[in-house]
Amino acid sequence: MAGKTSKKSTSVAKKGASRIAAKASKRGSAAIRSSDPGTSAKRIDTKIASLGDWRGARLAEIRKLIHAVDPEVVEEWKWMGTPVWSHQGMYALANAHKGKVKLTFFHGAQLPDPQKLFNAGLQGNTWRAIDFREGDTIDETALKALLREAVAYNVKHSVSKSKGS
DSSP, X not given: OTTOOOHHHHHHHHHHHHHHHHHHHHHHHHHHHHTOHHHHHHHHHHHHHHHOSHHHHHHHHHHHHHHXXXXXXXXXXXXXXXXXXXXXXXXEEEEEOSSOEEEEETTGGGSOOTTOOOOBOTTXXXXXXXXXXXXXXXXXXXXXXXXXXXXXXXXXXXXXXXXXX
């Protein structure tokens, strides 16, 4: 009997696959809606305001620097509450955690970091991050240079694009 499947088990497998496809389809449409630039910007504004402490101020400061460096940036809202910035593909995201704000660069391992801003995710082959803690100051010149490198990397290389990019 090995290798044979009954009609009943095939039918059950097809129904299960249909349910999974339907769920994936619903998730995909939600992702597309959340990539709408106007909606994403409003959600990021709301996130910053809802933090109500130094983390909101830090996130706003990071966002302002990103816009200063990259006037063509596309803001996106992904993964149930993560601000993402794209330019011909995603290049950075930021999350507020309990004791830090983490700015993650998608291709950070490939970026020059002469000022040694990266202080998290240093073992990975792709991503690198900067953890900002309360009281830390941002080296604006160095961070702007790193952001420019991230945009240049995306422009030069064929990186995967998200729906909103």
